[in-house]
Amino acid sequence: MKSSTTTNRGRVITLFWLFAGFAGLLGGRLIKLQYVDHPYYLDRADAQHLGEAELPALRGEIRDRNNVVLATSISRMSVAVNPDQLQKEGNVEKAVEVLSEALGRSKADIRAIAKRAGTFGWIARKVDDHVATKVREAAIKGVFMLKEPTPGKRYYPKGRLASHFLGTTGVDDQGLDGMESSYEEDLAGKPGILRAFMDRDGWATLESPTALIRPAQPGNNVILTIDETIQYVAEKELAKQVKEYHAVGGIVVVMDARNGEILAMAINPDFPAKDFGAVKPELRRNRAVTDPYEPGSTFKVFLAASALDSGVKPSDTFRSGGILSIGGWTIHNANDGLYAGAMESLKDIIAYSFNVGTASVAMHIGKKTYYEHLLKFGFGDKTGIDLLGESEGLLAPADTWADINTATISFGQGVAVTPVQLVSAMQSVANGGVRMKPRVVKAITDHEGNVVKRFEPEVLNQTIAPKAAQQMLDILENVCENGTGKRARIPGYRVGGKTGTAQMVENGVYAPGDYVASFLGVAPVDDPRIVVLVKIEKPHPYWGGLVAGPVFKAVAEKALWKLGVKPDPKLLKRDLSENGH
């Protein structure tokens, strides 16, 4: 009989060795995997883990024409090392010493990063300025700084200034509206690329990246044609008038008469630029380019200009009094206390804004000539201004016009234009008939201030002959000297302009009692520098000369000062003595 006890012991030992053998095989397998084949698996693992992580770029600034910052992003300096370079230069200990002192971090932490393989490792991100200065002053080869943006933080240091115009950015710092959007490509900058370990979903892990493939390139700055001072004055004066006359809003556009640069574009009601996203869409639109309206009497300027260009003299007279019947419709002058004689000169028709006279002039030159001129002035088409959402307005083709249409369009009814179209057309009058492309951006500069791209003035077309333009300016000056625009006069300057009082069209019909008071002017007329449109919506009372004229005066006066246009001392003396009476 064989004893179980001896079998038992031997068998336990057998099992032990079987297990040990199995474990040995597994050990061998581990040595194969982790030692012999380690490079292979490391390569495969790296191919799986390593990806390119984005290093966000600092967004460029939006500045006014004098480099005053209107929109900016906050950045902080981050400290990084190039471990390979540190080791090669023998700078590890020096770097550890300086960095731990400057950052107040343990030497072991920094040493661990400085001593590992690779060409990139974060030491500290977004440090305070004095820390960054300390690190920079140490100037250790292998330690470097990166400018990092604070994403989603766009600052508008001027508060409400030009808020419609500047637009806004989204959470990822991308431009969503206004200038921020239309110049997104320039402002955005190029993100840097870091080689980093990624998780399976493609997000960079907590581990520091191993190499800097491309540093982030900050976005370019957009230098506007806007002048911060003129913009500020325009907004302030507009707001004041809107409040005083219980209006619902208004627009002021100031353009450089020589080159089409927009100097100010004020929209009321306004809001702080940072609250852009929270504002109702209809309020945050840049209505100066997006919203066409019936211009009313200010549009008579372009009828007169067309007539002058077609050979009519300022002194030629046209039927202006009473009532004009055209195709069953009757046209009469506005009930504003100015009474027309039976026949009035073109000069006076404009000066006193006689509708009947204007219609007579239009009938005289004919719809074809008139329409062609309107097209040359740019009506019915986009001006090409570099702003989002520009409207082309509403100008029906001449072959669809009945005589009554020709007549009403001549005094600004049955046609819709944007404020920028009006200003642009007026600019050509002020510039000897040469229409310049309206622009809001002067130049693009890189983050160091070097000019990348300069936007030169661009001629669009010749609208009217230089002689006609000069005659037109004289007529416009007369409006301010003797006609409806007296309140627009600026002491020491010769100004010209045209008032306008148009009934507002709401839901396709003229709204009784709701008017647009406007003034379209040029200053100074002897050497035009600026064109200004003032448009005030639903003021009470509503006469254009009364409501919009003073805004023109205040804005244009300060704009001329800012542009360094000196007042004529003789005129100044005359005007001041007149005012004294």
Place this chain on the structure above:
Amino acid sequence: MKKGNEYWVLIIALSLGMLGLLMVFSSSLVMTASSSDFGSDPYFFVKRQGIWFMAGLFALMVARSIDLEKWRPYLSLPFLSFNIVLLVLVLLIGPEINGAHRWLVLGGFQFQPAELTKLAMIFYMADFLARRGEKVRSFTRLLPALVLFGLCLILIEREPDLGTALVVAGVFMMMLFASGAQVSHLVGMSAAGAMVVVLSVLAKPYRLKRITSFLNPDADPQGSGYHAIQSLLAIGSGGLTGRGFGVGHQKYKYLPEAHTDYIFSILAEELGLVGTLCVIFLFMALLYKGCQIALHCRRPYLRMLALGVTFQLILQALLNVGVVTGSTPSTGLPLPFISYGGTSLLFSLISVGLLMNVAESNVALRESCKKPSRRSKRQRSGATLTSSQEESLEAVSSGVWEKEAAGQRLSKSTEKVPRPAVEPGLLRRSDWSSRRRHSRNDDRRSV
């Protein structure tokens, strides 16, 4: 005989357990910190594992100090029966998690009856084999155990939990083998078992997929081979010393189940070959100490118990390492002491407690026998602890116990042939062939 064995196994278990806590933390923190499911708490799993570890240590103390002989009747058939009831219950009312019914939920407390089966089967088999003694060579005498074992296997397979079933079967076979069952029987059973395994693999497509993906993981790298490939990438990229604790990359959602079944891969990635070989070494040391404790033990019941728990822990550990290194097909087994999982940790620590219990009973026995006269006698006889004095001393209590436990049939045989309850010690290694002869003679003399 070494007195400190019980402390050695405790030290090994604590080392593995602490390493496990660290690895559970490292391997789960990415998942937990980034998910609101876990309250974005990086300590989510390590906290729970820590609580289970404490509970496990308490259970270890209990398992170490109970009188196993006293509890023997309750821990054999009744315990296994209770477990079978639980296995049936889990099939009936266990919630389905990942397509399997493995857990019983009691008031927010999850528990895997199959884990308990491992222990219950060991207790039952230890008792069964100790009572059968040499009769394990008879196939018919093994039948009752085979029937119960088969029942358990079928129930576990139905959950389905083939991994645990394989471990239970492996431990069952090893205990039979160690107790002296005929090799031909074991071969037959293994062949039958293999047939069943093949059939069950064929019956479930996902198991077949596991086999094919084991043979060629690159055939479907994003599908069935994904686990295997990611595990190998983790292990292989670890290299000699690893990427460093906490800085592995595979846990970033590349390797699924990083904190449970595949924790060894993360360990390999972060601690390198040094770490993995240390873990293998610790398990081998546990195996060595476990076998030593068993071989020192002269009570068949305790010896089989010690062997059972040792084999169970080591088999499971090696199978797990085999799976994650792509050396064996995927079975879905946790790595004892290290993988996250409360039930597994609890029973691993209870197993260690039982080993300590057996080791201490060895020592206690030696202490009680330590008299100079006996030692001289033992040396004279050339056998270890087999003198008739000791036998009589132990046989009284054990004989009584055996009568009570094994019923009429056994007590009859006890009357006829007073079998020694204390068998000769087995660990004297020097010149063991001659001593074996002696001890065999001693046996005969006593019989």
